[in-house]
Amino acid sequence: MKAYITLILLSISTVGFSQSAYEKAILRGKAILADANTTEKFLEASNYFERIANKEQAEWLPKYYHSLSVLRAAMHTQEASEKAALIDKAQTLAEAAHQVEVHAEVLVLEGFTQMMRLTLDPATYGQTLTPVIFGLYGEALAKEPENPRALLMLGQMQYGTAQFFGTGYEEACGSIQKAYDIFEQTEHEEGYLLPTWGQGQAKAALARCSQ
Amino acid sequence: MKPFLILSLCLMLTAAKAQLTLSGTITDKNNEPLIGANIYLQDTYDGATAALDGTFRFETYEQGKQVLVASFMGYETLELELHLTEDQILNLELTEAFNAMEAVTISAGAFEASDKKKVTVLKSLDIATTAGATADITGALNTLPGTQTVGESGRLFVRGGTANETRVFVDGMEAAGYYDARASNMPTRSRFSPFLFKGTFFSTGGYSAEYGQAMSSALILNTLDVAPQSKLELSFMSLGVDAGLTKVAEDKSMYLKACYINLAPYNELISQRVSWDHSPESWDTNFAYKQKLSNGGHVKALMTGSGGHSAFTRPTVTTPSGEEEIDLRNTNLFATTHASLPVGEEDALFVGISGSYNVNDLHYNGVNINTPTVHGHAKARYTAQFGAKTSLNSGVELSYQQFHETVEVDSFDMAKDFAAYVPAAYSELDHYVSERLMVRAGLRYSHHSLLQTQSLSPRLSVAYKLTELAQVSLASGVFRQAPEWTYLKHSQKLEEEQATHYILNFQRAEGQQIFRSEVYLKSYDQLITFEDVSNPHSIKNSGKGYAYGLDLFWRDRGGIENLDYWVSYSWMKSERKYLDFEDWASPGFASAHNLSAVIKRFFPAIRSQMGITYSFTSGRPYENPNLDGFMESKTPAYHDLSFNIAYLPTPNVILYASATNLLGADQVFSYQYGPQRDELGRYPEEAVRLPAKRFIFIGCFITLGAAENQLEKI
Numbered sequence: 001m002k003a004y005i006t007l008i009l010l011s012i013s014t015v016g017f018s019q020s021a022y023e024k025a026i027l028r029g030k031a032i033l034a035d036a037n038t039t040e041k042f043l044e045a046s047n048y049f050e051r052i053a054n055k056e057q058a059e060w061l062p063k064y065y066h067s068l069s070v071l072r073a074a075m076h077t078q079e080a081s082e083k084a085a086l087i088d089k090a091q092t093l094a095e096a097a098h099q100v101e102v103h104a105e106v107l108v109l110e111g112f113t114q115m116m117r118l119t120l121d122p123a124t125y126g127q128t129l130t131p132v133i134f135g136l137y138g139e140a141l142a143k144e145p146e147n148p149r150a151l152l153m154l155g156q157m158q159y160g161t162a163q164f165f166g167t168g169y170e171e172a173c174g175s176i177q178k179a180y181d182i183f184e185q186t187e188h189e190e191g192y193l194l195p196t197w198g199q200g201q202a203k204a205a206l207a208r209c210s211q
Numbered sequence: 212m213k214p215f216l217i218l219s220l221c222l223m224l225t226a227a228k229a230q231l232t233l234s235g236t237i238t239d240k241n242n243e244p245l246i247g248a249n250i251y252l253q254d255t256y257d258g259a260t261a262a263l264d265g266t267f268r269f270e271t272y273e274q275g276k277q278v279l280v281a282s283f284m285g286y287e288t289l290e291l292e293l294h295l296t297e298d299q300i301l302n303l304e305l306t307e308a309f310n311a312m313e314a315v316t317i318s319a320g321a322f323e324a325s326d327k328k329k330v331t332v333l334k335s336l337d338i339a340t341t342a343g344a345t346a347d348i349t350g351a352l353n354t355l356p357g358t359q360t361v362g363e364s365g366r367l368f369v370r371g372g373t374a375n376e377t378r379v380f381v382d383g384m385e386a387a388g389y390y391d392a393r394a395s396n397m398p399t400r401s402r403f404s405p406f407l408f409k410g411t412f413f414s415t416g417g418y419s420a421e422y423g424q425a426m427s428s429a430l431i432l433n434t435l436d437v438a439p440q441s442k443l444e445l446s447f448m449s450l451g452v453d454a455g456l457t458k459v460a461e462d463k464s465m466y467l468k469a470c471y472i473n474l475a476p477y478n479e480l481i482s483q484r485v486s487w488d489h490s491p492e493s494w495d496t497n498f499a500y501k502q503k504l505s506n507g508g509h510v511k512a513l514m515t516g517s518g519g520h521s522a523f524t525r526p527t528v529t530t531p532s533g534e535e536e537i538d539l540r541n542t543n544l545f546a547t548t549h550a551s552l553p554v555g556e557e558d559a560l561f562v563g564i565s566g567s568y569n570v571n572d573l574h575y576n577g578v579n580i581n582t583p584t585v586h587g588h589a590k591a592r593y594t595a596q597f598g599a600k601t602s603l604n605s606g607v608e609l610s611y612q613q614f615h616e617t618v619e620v621d622s623f624d625m626a627k628d629f630a631a632y633v634p635a636a637y638s639e640l641d642h643y644v645s646e647r648l649m650v651r652a653g654l655r656y657s658h659h660s661l662l663q664t665q666s667l668s669p670r671l672s673v674a675y676k677l678t679e680l681a682q683v684s685l686a687s688g689v690f691r692q693a694p695e696w697t698y699l700k701h702s703q704k705l706e707e708e709q710a711t712h713y714i715l716n717f718q719r720a721e722g723q724q725i726f727r728s729e730v731y732l733k734s735y736d737q738l739i740t741f742e743d744v745s746n747p748h749s750i751k752n753s754g755k756g757y758a759y760g761l762d763l764f765w766r767d768r769g770g771i772e773n774l775d776y777w778v779s780y781s782w783m784k785s786e787r788k789y790l791d792f793e794d795w796a797s798p799g800f801a802s803a804h805n806l807s808a809v810i811k812r813f814f815p816a817i818r819s820q821m822g823i824t825y826s827f828t829s830g831r832p833y834e835n836p837n838l839d840g841f842m843e844s845k846t847p848a849y850h851d852l853s854f855n856i857a858y859l860p861t862p863n864v865i866l867y868a869s870a871t872n873l874l875g876a877d878q879v880f881s882y883q884y885g886p887q888r889d890e891l892g893r894y895p896e897e898a899v900r901l902p903a904k905r906f907i908f909i910g911c912f913i914t915l916g917a918a919e920n921q922l923e924k925i
Contacts, residue, residue, distance in 0.1 A: 025256045043247035044260040050282070051251045051258045080722065089284065123768075123775070123813065124334050130862070131916055132439040161862055165818060 019191060025052050026061060026193050033069055034197070042073035060100040061193060064109060067093035068195070071113055080120070087116050104144040105195050108153055111136035115157060133157055148186070149198045151179035156205060173209035180206050234268035235301035237261045237281055245305060248283035253290070271295070281305060307646075309599040314646045315676040319686035319716035319729065320417040322355055325410035332725060332766065332777075338405040341809055342822035343853030343871055345908060348401045348411065348432070349390075353826075354807040356729070356762035356779040357415035360828040360849060361800045363880040363899050365398030366390060368800050369415050370733055371758025371785030372427030372710070375695055379430045380422065382511060384547045384565035385610060386432070387586035391493075392519065392541035392571050396880075396899050402517055402543065404468075407499065409435045415762070416712040416731060417686025420637040420653030420670045421592070421606060424692045426710040426735070434511055437501045438464035440916055448910040450474055455497075463502040470495040485525040485902050489538070493519030504552070508559075512548035517541075522574075523902075528885035528895040530576060538574040543567065557596035561606075564589045579619040584696075587611040604653075605638040614696045627700040631661035631693070639670070647676040659693050661703050666691055681719040688712055694739050694752075702747035708754075710735050723768035733758045738789035754789030758801075776810040796842035797832045799881055802849075804829040819858040826851045833881045836894045850876040865912040872905040 029052065033045040046069035053062035067090045074086035091113045097106045111133045118129045134157060140150040155175030162169050183199040237248045244265020251258020252273055258280075259269035274295050281289040286305040293299065324333035337351060344350030349367055353360055359368040366374035379389040381403070393399040412431040414422075422429040438457045441464075446453035451472035458465045475490035495517040502510045522538035529535070549563030570583040592606035615628040639653030653670040670688035677683060691707040698705065714731040738754030760783030768775045785801040788794065806827040813820045830845035838844060855869035872878065878900060885895040 021256070040247060040260075040263070047247070047249035047251075047258065047260045048256075050249055051256050054251075054280075055254050055256060085284065124336070127336065131442070134916075135440045164815070165859065165862055167861070 022052070022056060022059075023191065023193060026065070027191060029062075029065055030193075030196075033065065033072070036069075036072065037076075039073050039076045042069055042076060045069040046073060058100065060097045060103060060106060063093055063097035063100065064103075064106055064195070067091075067097060067109055067113070068197075071109070071116060074116060084117075084120060087113060087120070091117075102143075104140040104147050104150060107136050107140035107143070108147065108150045111140070111153055111157075115153070130157075130161070146182055148179040148182040148202065149195065151175050151182065152198050152202050152205065155179060159205070159208075169209060173206070176202060176205045176209055229274075230270050230272055231274075231295055232268065232270055232298045233279070233301065234266070234298075235303060236265045237267060237283075237303040237305065238265050239286070239305060239307065245283045245286070248281060248286075248305070250279065250281045250303070252293075253278040253280050285310065309643065309646060311599070311643075314643055315649050315674045315682050315684075317649065317651055317672045317674045317684050317686065318682065318718045318727070319672060319674075319684040319714040320357075320415045320712070320731075322352075322413040322415065323410065324351075324413070332727070332764065333411070335409055335411070338408075338411060340811060340820065340822060340855070340857065341824060342811075342855040342869060343824035343826065343851060345400075345869060345871070345906065346405055348403065348405050348408075348430075350400075351405070352411075352413050352430070354777070354779060354809050354824060355413065355415075356727075356764050356781045356805070358781070359783070359800060359802050359805055360826055361831075361880070362828075362849065362851075362878060362901065363396045363398060364800075365393075365400060367428060367430065369428035370731065370760065371756070371783060371787075371798075371801050372733075373798075373800065376425060376427035376692065376710075377430060378422065378425035378428075378692075379432070381432050381513060381547055381565070382434050382549055382563065383421075383431065383561065383592070384549060384563045384590060385586060385588035386545060386547070386565065387567045387584075387612075388543045388545055388569045389430075391517070392539060392543070392569070394521070394523075394537045394539050394573075397902060402495070402515065402545070403432065404497070407434055407497065407513070408432045416690075416733065417670070417672060417688055417714045419604075419651075420639045420655040420668070420688075421604065423635050423637070423655055423657050423668070423690075424610065424633065426690045426692050426708060427733075434499065434513055435501070436509070437462060437503050438466065443915040445913045445915070446470075446910055447913075448472075449908055450477060462505075463500070466497065466499040468495075468497040481903055481905075481907065483903050484900060485523040487521075487523045488536075489520055489522035491519060491521040493517060506553055508550065508552040510548070510550045512546070514544075514546040516544050518543070526897075527883070528897045529883050532576065536574070536576050540572040541570070543569045554593075559594045561592040561594075562590070577620070579617075581617045581619075583615050585611070585613040600643040602641045603638065604641070605636075607634075607636045609634045614700065616700060629661060629696075629699060629703065631659060631699075633660070633693070634658050649674045653688075657691065657707075659707060661699065662693060662705055662707065664707055666707060666709075680721050681717070684716045684718075686712065686714045686716070698739050698741070698744070698750055701744065702750040704747075705739070705750065706737050706752040708735070708737050708739065708752065724770060725764070725766050727762070727764040729762040731758075731760060731762070735787065735789075738787065740789055741791055744791075754787065754792075756785070756787035756789060758783055758785035760784060773813040773815065774810070775812070776808070778809075779805070779807045781805040793841045799831055799833055799842070802828045802831050817858070818860070819856055822855045824851075824853045826853075831881060835882065835896070836884050837896070844882070846879050846881060847877075849878055849880070850874070851878065852876075863914045863916065867910045867912065868908065870905055870907045875904055 029048045032048055036042045036045050046066055049062050049066035049069055053066050056062050070086055071090035074083050077083045094110045094113055114129050114133045118125045137150055137154040155172050158172035158175060162172050180202040183202050188196055237245045239245055245261055246263055248261040250267045252271060255273055257269055257271040259267040261267045277293050277295050279291040279293050281303050283305055285308055287308045289305055322332045324335055324338060325331050338348055339346050341351045341354060357370050361368050364374060367377045368374055369377055379386045389401055390399045391402050410433045414429045418429045438459050441459045442457045444455040453470040455468035471494050473492045478487050478490045498514045500512045520540045524534055524536050527535045545567040547565035552560045554560050565588045567586045573580045588610050590606060590608035595603045610633040613630040618625045635657040637655040641651050643649045651672040655668040658665045668689040668691055672686040674682060674684035689711050691709045693707050694705050711734050716729045718727045735756035737752040738756055740751050740754040742749040763780045766777035782804055786795045786797050808825045811820060811822040828849040830848050832842045833844050834842045835844040852873045853871040854873055858866045879898045881899040883897050889895050
């Protein structure tokens with residue numbers, strides 16, 4: 001019995017120890033970001049990841065989350081010039097993550113950033129950025145064909161294009177449905193560090209599709 | 212029991228490391244809280260975000276020597292060394308970072324078409340989508356204030372200057388063959404497609420010391436960066452066909468294009484005022500290469516080759532035979548390449564070279580004129596940055612031009628040629644006294660090998676930001692250029708011509724609205740004069756001239772949804788006493804009033820953009836030998852209403868149509884007179900008009916991207 005307890009306790013402590021300070025920090029940041037709903041909260045998340053990124057220069061993930069937090073802050077900002085400044089910052093940070101590792105998630109984030117820029121001034125950026133954005137999602141899907149965020153963002157871009165050209169939404173909604181299904185089927189164990197966002201967005205996009 | 216012991220031991224160890232609290236406030240200079248500022252210990256995860264009242268508070272286990280960092284967007288990051296032994300309360304103050312993007316800019320004389328800068332008059336795409344411009348760079352720039360419409364030429368005439376007073380650069384390198392070769396009174400176009408460029412910088416005066424040999428204006432075209440995606444573009448136009456292929460690899464891209472234009476079917480369909488013996492036919496090829504370097508620099512190259520042939524006969528009073536028979540063949544090659552390399556943290560080195568070869572073969576009523584010309588340009592520029600507020604741009608360059616002309620009349624040959632070197636050096640300092648005040652001072656030295664002249668040209672600009680949205684700027688300088696080859700071939704005992712500019716600009720930009728007004732004074736000196744151009748001794752530099760005026764510009768993009776429009780108005784007074792002018796007079800290309808209104812509207816329901824451009828130019832002076840006085844007459848005012856429509860049926864297809872002079876106005880640019888009096892004792896008169904009343908264009912542009920995997924099939 002005694003040995004049994006010791007074993008349990010030991011295993012608990014090993015689980016505890018195996019999660020490094022870095023991992024804990026990322027997880028905590030993910031929680032702050034997931035709960036954020038105001039510009040201030042997004043700034044708090046962005047500041048938090050900035051600290052981790054500054055310490056862990058060789059990691060792409062803190063840079064990724066730093067950029068994502070800034071981009072989310074941009075989405076919650078109404079004032080045009082401030083919004084543009086935040087998008088610029090998010091892009092610079094995404095590019096910094098890209099320098100460390102050309103991860104599919106980074107490519108999706110870069111595409112997401114450019115998509116936000118496109119919405120600022122579609123008349124100016126539409127022609128130049130559309131191929132860039134499709135290119136980034138395509139590249140991400142070439143690396144990870146089942147990445148739900150890449151599929152979701154691609155679907156949203158296709159949706160916007162279809163809306164503009166008045167063509168059918170089949171292709172767009174197909175991508176969104178596929179993304180949604182993958183989100184539904186995927187379960188992440190506790191302590192999963194990589195990005196997991198997008199399920200709610202996929203659900204909302206799918207609802208638009210079924211209208 | 213043992214594991215519990217270990218556990219408590221662990222807890223004790225952690226507890227031994229005392230937890231400290233760092234708290235305080237963070238504000239700017241005016242004691243305003245910096246909400247959302249990041250305050251943390253360097254190389255740790257410990258830190259906090261400033262709350263709504265600017266306060267912060269966080270715990271740390273770190274001890275001893277630590278660096279506290281406070282950062283906030285738009286502010287200088289603060290680093291503070293701390294020795295941590297106990298709780299600390301800190302009151303931090305950040306200073307605003309100098310931001311060149313927010314700072315004042317020199318807007319006097321400067322028009323920028325770009326997508327990057329915060330305040331721009333034009334977007335890159337505007338060059339291609341302005342009605343009436345027919346996708347010609349010059350055409351779009353002619354809707355800006357400070358330009359005078361000279362419809363029979365198609366070139367840029369800036370503020371009382373001739374077309375030869377504007378010099379064109381591609382990526383900082385001279386592009387001598389910018390205009391396509393045309394017979395006189397046939398409007399020309401730029402040889403360069405607007406789609407080769409990401410931005411255009413057009414100066415109507417007071418420009419940087421980096422640019423010389425131009426008395427009125429500098430046009431700087433900046434080529435596209437590495438392309439994002441491979442694609443194949445096909446164009447089917449009422450005038451010809453065009454195919455362009457872009458191939459992209461990691462950090463580099465290549466572009467190859469070929470185009471064939473033939474106006475014969477068009478000229479059959481639309482009635483023409485001249486009789487075409489050979490309708491304009493031309494070919495054009497482009498090759499572009501760009502590469503991003505791992506050190507942050509880049510290398511770019513652009514090569515273009517084009518050629519054309521046209522021949523026509525038109526009735527005229529200016530020749531004894533009563534007609535002009537013109538046959539023109541042209542071949543033009545242009546190549547430029549440059550490298551831009553970062554040096555250290557902030558400096559940059561640019562080295563570039565360009566060359567062009569042009570040959571015109573003109574047959575005019577039995578006279579054959581053959582003119583091969585060669586231009587070369589090499590330049591090295593070093594930009595040194597001294598902190599965020601000061602930079603020094605210095606460079607050396609060498610221009611070379613070689614000109615040859617053979618005139619053949621009845622198997623009698625006359626040949627003239629010359630070659631000239633123009634070495635030059637310049638240095639220019641940009642200094643921000645503050646975010647509100649900027650000074651640019653430059654000096655240019657130039658030598659002309661043929662004229663044996665040396666000159667120093669100073670340039671000075673100042674810009675001051677009045678409010679967040681408004682600024683004033685002042686630009687002045689001396690601008691010189693060698694006389695045109697038309698005179699240089701006869702006499703080389705000449706001086707450089709020169710112009711002095713004074714420009715005062717006011718600009719207010721709010722969101723997508725921009726208002727500019729500019730007043731200027733330009734005085735010309737040492738202009739060419741002659742009694743008889745073929746007598747070299749009569750050619751001198753004793754001419755003078757002046758121009759002053761007011762330019763206004765207003766643009767609103769999106770103030771009304773999907774609507775984008777701009778209005779330009781220029782008023783100018785310009786007179787010269789030059790060439791063989793008997794007296795001071797306004798030259799024939801100078802018009803007092805120029806107005807352009809450009810409207811573009813996007814209709815989302817039909818996925819179409821429609822554009823209308825209205826241009827007005829008041830009467831231009833001309834000399835009527837039947838009347839007393841000199842340059843005493845004025846042409847009727849010029850009106851043009853042009854329209855274009857672009858329809859996007861699918862994401863990769865554009866259907867485009869455009870037409871000029873919708874209202875069918877009689878556009879008369881000038882009058883010409885015969886050399887002899889007729890029976891009534893009058894010199895016979897004829898009007899100078901375009902070869903056709905209007906110009907209609909239809910095209911279909913298809914882009915096949917890599918996304919569709921079409922490229923793999925090629």
